[in-house]
Amino acid sequence: MTENKNLLKPSRPVGIVGYGAYVPRYRLPAKEVARVWVGGRGTGLPIKEKSVPGLDEDVITMSLEATRNAMKRAGVDPAEIRAVWFGSESHPYAVKPTSTIVAEAIGAAPHVQAADMEFACKAGTEAMVMAMGMVGSGMGRYAIAGGLDTAQGKPGDALEYTAAAGGAAFVIGPADESLAVINAVYSYVTDTPDFWRREYQRYPEHGNRFTGEPAYFKHILAAGKILMEAMGAKASDYTWATFHQPNAKFPQRAASLLGFTPEQIEPGLLSPVIGNTYAGAAIIGLTSTLDVAKPGDRILMVSFGSGAGSDAFDITVTEKLLERRDKALKTQDYIARRTEIDYAMYARMRGKIAMK
Amino acid sequence: MEIARHWRLKEQRYNLTGTVCTKCGEKSFPPRRVCPKCGSETSAPFTFCGRGEVYSFTTIYEAPTGFNETAPYTVALVRLEEGLLVTAQLTDLGNDKPEIGMPVEMVTRRLRSDGDERGMLVYGYKFRPAVV
Structure with missing residues (x-):
């Protein structure tokens, strides 16, 4: 094996110390979108159904739950976290970070870096690589990185069948404390x-x-x-x-x-x-x-x-x-917690009905 | 605009953090400076575990200003594992009917916007049916 200089490898080995997922409860079947927009033609639907966030959910609340799950598995002192970075294209605020609220709520503030990432669907892994850099350089012992979305899809567009809500968060730390080494x-x-x-x-x-x-x-x-x-x-x-x-x-x-x-x-x-x-x-x-x-x-x-x-x-x-695996809810626990909704309820829950 | 109040209350709202009397051990939520049991003025922050069961509930159809976005919704008295009663909204009920004795767990959710859609977002505790 020849060393590839383009690989991203920190000088100090790092890994995943804790991980957590989150998926909201509600599901919109793809055939519901087809019923409303293409007269029910159901052939070639891209998926069976998609997750839909509740009326009181957004990327901040979802990031927080995924992070709490990751922290339960990691079992580390929140005061030792030096960065909280979340990637999304649906941060609730245009200006004011999701990451500050998550950092405060898990007890990582104030001695912490916090910022929101944006790179469409790879903003979450972008945050993870940054966290690897921070831990791998020795700037901090642990860093939290995650990616979650309450994705947008134009009504009737191909994306509306699939644009869903959920994601994951990770506590990145030293390899010798990790449940999975990167x-x-x-x-x-x-x-x-x-x-x-x-x-x-x-x-x-x-x-x-x-x-x-x-x-x-x-x-x-x-x-x-x-x-x-x-x-x-x-x-x-x-x-x-x-x-x-x-x-x-x-x-x-x-x-x-x-x-x-x-x-x-x-x-x-x-x-x-x-x-x-x-x-x-x-x-x-x-x-x-x-x-x-x-x-x-x-x-x-x-x-x-x-x-x-x-x-x-x-x-x-x-x-x-x-x-560590059983210390928090598993991804499939959230997927099994399923309530089907119709397009009308989806339209309300996703703010697609103009109220003024 | 009540941003100073929301900011002041964030710790208790995000995590269900109250106080424990350092003299007699009485736990309080919301936080209390003076222990309601022994009168001591020394307390420490205490974060409740967030698990409990529904003690009583009612469903709100005519919501007060600021809460109509999520109406109808159910408000419950939740008996926490630590013994206290807390008033909070239930969420993620799906098609489940709320019931007295239903096991619930705390989640942090969007409570409302402060004012209109230009105002700050207020986050705090609600309870959902326990997932597992």
């Missing part, structure tokens, strides 16, 4: 206009089929391939893999093109039942995989964010997972 990361970023939302616009725009080959597949495949080559690994060396999942089909095809089997991506493939949680999509696949992984298992995670870029992570599970 061996290395590789990031692959270009200027690709596949999806965006301009300032003051409620809903994003996208390039339809342009979001596939030149955007999602190009970046995911390049990031995954280059990382695996640099690590001297092939798909069969990993026990599990999880990818950004804007629908059910894309991550399955990306996995197949990289040489992974359907069994390897099964625990992390959540988009069919919760939709696309945007900044949370790849990383909630990771929490769901960690919920079933065994010590020694190796995991490949590749995120994708429009604009565009991918972060690929090479992760190895340690013995510490077994003693």
